[in-house]
Amino acid sequence: MGVSRCAPTIALLVMLLVACVPDDLTAPTLTPTHAITGPTIAPSPQPFLGPPTEGPPPQEGIGFSDPTAAAQPNQGALPPRALDAAGSAGQPIDLPALDGTLLTGTLYQTGTERQPGVLLLANSDWGDFPAQLSAAGFTVLVMGLREGGDETDVEAMIEALISGAADPAHIAVVGASDGADMALRGCAIIPACDTVVLLSPLDERTLLSVLPLYNPRPMMIVASEEDADSFDTAQALDAAATGDNLFQPFVEAGHGTAILSNRPDLGQLIIAWLQQWLVTIPS
Numbered sequence: 001m002g003v004s005r006c007a008p009t010i011a012l013l014v015m016l017l018v019a020c021v022p023d024d025l026t027a028p029t030l031t032p033t034h035a036i037t038g039p040t041i042a043p044s045p046q047p048f049l050g051p052p053t054e055g056p057p058p059q060e061g062i063g064f065s066d067p068t069a070a071a072q073p074n075q076g077a078l079p080p081r082a083l084d085a086a087g088s089a090g091q092p093i094d095l096p097a098l099d100g101t102l103l104t105g106t107l108y109q110t111g112t113e114r115q116p117g118v119l120l121l122a123n124s125d126w127g128d129f130p131a132q133l134s135a136a137g138f139t140v141l142v143m144g145l146r147e148g149g150d151e152t153d154v155e156a157m158i159e160a161l162i163s164g165a166a167d168p169a170h171i172a173v174v175g176a177s178d179g180a181d182m183a184l185r186g187c188a189i190i191p192a193c194d195t196v197v198l199l200s201p202l203d204e205r206t207l208l209s210v211l212p213l214y215n216p217r218p219m220m221i222v223a224s225e226e227d228a229d230s231f232d233t234a235q236a237l238d239a240a241a242t243g244d245n246l247f248q249p250f251v252e253a254g255h256g257t258a259i260l261s262n263r264p265d266l267g268q269l270i271i272a273w274l275q276q277w278l279v280t281i282p283s
Helices: 002-019 129-135 151-164 178-188 204-214 228-240 258-262 265-279
Strands: 091-096 102-108 115-121 139-143 166-176 195-199 219-224 245-250
Touching: 091 151, 102 129, 102 151, 115 129, 115 151, 115 178, 115 265, 129 139, 129 265, 139 151, 139 166, 151 166, 151 178, 166 178, 166 265, 178 195, 178 204, 195 265, 204 228, 219 228, 219 265, 228 245, 245 265, 258 265
Parallel strands: 115 139, 115 166, 166 195, 195 219, 219 245
Antiparallel strands: 091 102, 102 139
């Protein structure tokens, strides 16, 4: 019975409170709380162990963000910078291996359009062959081999080449001596490699073991007869290849990149091979 007597009183109090609210009072504005809606930046896989720096870094040094580098995925390969339309000479470039080691090389790029890409792999001088390839319409990346390197270095080199300069649908690797072995080992596990050219390959057993992973892609093999180990390896690869391949023997032509100097016609033979498989669609 007590609750019933209080009900009218409570209703009256509510009506009085509503009547006292000013007409110009607006509803409060809600303030949203801050929340992160996107992914955060992943930590660097390799810590910076250099000495502390003093003052601002140089304009293109450490400390300035590179939009191209910032757009790369975690542990992605850094593509070489593109040259302007007039740039046809070799440009020094740096790119990281998959383990973070910095690899250095030279990029030859003509114009700003993506052209078929060629990776030259050796620890010896290629002479003017990179310039010949560039003049023939190829984007060329010249790289050496590092001690302890493996197939993943070739993967990083090709990834950098196709990410920044070359047509990813038309890629070749030309290797000489130890570079020839690494070229085939790398291309065997890299589908983006369309053809390989081997000058004086060495390790017959290893190359024959990886060849099934590379087949049936086309392959050009070059060796000089007096270079017995390389010539035997070249013959074995020629016999075991299942795709379109070309074995080009020479006599007293030397080893590796020296064959290009001793047989000036070899450069044009390689260019014709690359044009066949990277530029002209085989029938």
